[in-house]
Amino acid sequence: MTRTLKGFMNLSYVEILHVPYVESKQWGRATSAEVLKNLESQVARALLLQRRPLRGEEVLFFRRILGLSQKQLGSYLGYSDVAILKWERQKLKRLDPVNEVAFRALMAGFFNLKLLGTFAALLGDERSPKKLAVDYDEHAKEAAA
């Protein structure tokens, strides 16, 4: 059984198609941790590759899926945990260009993505489409191949 997930991990513009799920009478619907792990990775890669502008909610998303504390993330970027907290609180405020570039480069490293190392290539693009649609089936096919 599959379904469509909207607003994945508080990112309201993300829509994921064909997500497998399990259902029981007692506990209702559930998604397996392995599927969630793949979804997290797919969405993260799409955010980075499509050069979406990075805001507080994206910072929180990346930190949550990587299981990092604010202190740990801050130390990677040379900031304090309070700075990361401030970014995350301003969910819809875009990061400063320098921070956005540094953050995207750092995350690309976590997800083994080879992005062009120029400032322009790492800076988010305001013109990126509003919706981010991901098809879980495609990932499953790629993984099988």
Place this chain on the structure above:
Amino acid sequence: MSHRLESQKILKAILANQFLLRDHAVQRSDERALSRQNVIHVASTVIEWKWQEDKQTHWFIGFLEEGQPGGFTAIRDEVEGVWVVTLFKRKLTRREKGLMK
């Protein structure tokens, strides 16, 4: 099977990323800025466990990445494996603080 043995099997499955996250747990995790990774981290740092007779679930308390206490409740069934029912952040009781020492 004893509840203690059952709880150990639950923790083992969670540490191996082999569990189901109920929709309710996903919703709660979004509200509380928690995630699948937090469940695994809590499972690796469990300091307190109990069987909840009224809710028929296992209750675990451990730590989140920030060092803040957090927990989850889970159940194991023979068909689907481990179901994480809900997850939460909480304050430690005095007795639990004593367990940390």
